[in-house]
Amino acid sequence: MNISLGITKTIHDWLFSVMPEGLASITEMVLIAAVYLAVFAVFGLYLVLLERKVAAWFQLRMGPNRVGFKGLLQTLADALKLVSKELTGTEKADKFLYNLAPYFVIISALMALAVFPFTQEFQAFDINIGIFFLIAISSIGVIGILLGGWSSNNKFALIGAMRSGVQTISYELSIGLSLLTMVLITGSLQLSEIVEVQKNGWLIVQGHIPAIIAFMIYMIAGTAETNRAPFDMVEAESELGAGFHTEYSGMKFAYFFLAEFINMFIISAIATTVFFGAWLSPFGITESIPWLGVFWFLGKVFVIVFLMMWFRWTFPRLRIDQLLTLEWKYLLPINLVNIVVMAFIVWQNLIIQL
Amino acid sequence: MSYFSNIYNGIKSLLTGMGVTGKVFLNARKGTITQQYPENRETLKMFDRFRGEVVMPHDKENEHRCTGCQKCEIACPNGSIEIVWDRVVNPETGKKKKEIDKFVYHLGLCTMCSLCIEACPTDAIVWAQNYENSVYDRSYLTKVLNQPESKLMDGVED
Numbered sequence: 224m225n226i227s228l229g230i231t232k233t234i235h236d237w238l239f240s241v242m243p244e245g246l247a248s249i250t251e252m253v254l255i256a257a258v259y260l261a262v263f264a265v266f267g268l269y270l271v272l273l274e275r276k277v278a279a280w281f282q283l284r285m286g287p288n289r290v291g292f293k294g295l296l297q298t299l300a301d302a303l304k305l306v307s308k309e310l311t312g313t314e315k316a317d318k319f320l321y322n323l324a325p326y327f328v329i330i331s332a333l334m335a336l337a338v339f340p341f342t343q344e345f346q347a348f349d350i351n352i353g354i355f356f357l358i359a360i361s362s363i364g365v366i367g368i369l370l371g372g373w374s375s376n377n378k379f380a381l382i383g384a385m386r387s388g389v390q391t392i393s394y395e396l397s398i399g400l401s402l403l404t405m406v407l408i409t410g411s412l413q414l415s416e417i418v419e420v421q422k423n424g425w426l427i428v429q430g431h432i433p434a435i436i437a438f439m440i441y442m443i444a445g446t447a448e449t450n451r452a453p454f455d456m457v458e459a460e461s462e463l464g465a466g467f468h469t470e471y472s473g474m475k476f477a478y479f480f481l482a483e484f485i486n487m488f489i490i491s492a493i494a495t496t497v498f499f500g501a502w503l504s505p506f507g508i509t510e511s512i513p514w515l516g517v518f519w520f521l522g523k524v525f526v527i528v529f530l531m532m533w534f535r536w537t538f539p540r541l542r543i544d545q546l547l548t549l550e551w552k553y554l555l556p557i558n559l560v561n562i563v564v565m566a567f568i569v570w571q572n573l574i575i576q577l
Numbered sequence: 578m579s580y581f582s583n584i585y586n587g588i589k590s591l592l593t594g595m596g597v598t599g600k601v602f603l604n605a606r607k608g609t610i611t612q613q614y615p616e617n618r619e620t621l622k623m624f625d626r627f628r629g630e631v632v633m634p635h636d637k638e639n640e641h642r643c644t645g646c647q648k649c650e651i652a653c654p655n656g657s658i659e660i661v662w663d664r665v666v667n668p669e670t671g672k673k674k675k676e677i678d679k680f681v682y683h684l685g686l687c688t689m690c691s692l693c694i695e696a697c698p699t700d701a702i703v704w705a706q707n708y709e710n711s712v713y714d715r716s717y718l719t720k721v722l723n724q725p726e727s728k729l730m731d732g733v734e735d
Contacts, residue, residue, distance in 0.1 A: 280605035281598055537598040553584060
């Protein structure tokens, strides 16, 4: 546990003064989990609102602007509606798996949030295999999607889930390899260490050409990993209804929906941490005020989230064969060559240090 | 080798597409085409080719251009136009002449196909730009287009 901002320090000391040590650390973990859960549930809702607004601006519309000031309460109202709705399901669904699936998706999404370094001190869980943990966790979500599609007893849901399986298994490779390219520079999987390395220039600057290629591959594969357009064959409204969550309603549907947006945040946050120096400010302009790191981190994340939204509202959906061609014939070979190039650059010490 | 040119062309075309949507995004404030309907009903203007309903324009002397030729009635595929006409003796020349009594238009039957307006030889009927056409009873949709006491404009039949 590595949280020691001013406020949390006081709470931490107070907890350990009133309780035995074991109980206090468990309470602290539960508190942190609750805070993360609450913050990111609301955050996810506002990401949905942002997506709708950005989509509207891309299509010369206005987007939600009726509920609350400029539509700011729209998604909260939507969530309230979803909570109050009946949970329906198909008659011959596999009830146990059907009910289990949304939790797989949402829990794996929320687990990944624990390791991000929002500022130097504000990081809930700084393990030494941070990147590895993120890659592993982000691929667990697909099990939830497969379970949901399989147990719904609906052919569209099944097709959607199977497509998701194909897609995620293929593109995980590219995500892992493009992050590995950057790990060659940092020499560490620990996220706080990766940030430490970037104090001499963000990794995308340090690694120059291969880093930019790795970033492009990462963005393509990351968009595919979150099942967003143009890689949204899992949902493909025009072909499959809603894909794997066709049969879900109410809060269970909301879990899938929320997980999609939290995953988008996670993909952007990994990109921020690995390529753009996490909470580090450009040229160290606010180095004297450490807590401003949160704003730098979120600012960078939002730029990348916007990039993903830009992709979504620009590109048409790929066919499944095009999807696999892109991964196995283009991204993967380029990625492998890129790793060799990066290894050469690190070996010859051609890194740009600011 | 076409492999590398494929990559190059692919990236180029993706960036072109993003450029197009990016321009649209930056101009979103000016170019918004959404109409905030109930609030702006005073200022909302429909475009020229909008087909609201068929109307018969009258000038200041309460004169219209309809000669009662019934071409619109024949052209209408749904029978939404009915013309009640009469032969009236012209007091000056003593000749009998066809004149409309009532130009009945059933908006409820109309599909806005514009065949009547194309068929009209004297441009007596045109499209209106109004859009709030809903009423509480079907009978309100049957309208008489020529105003009471209206006459045929001079010189239309020449």
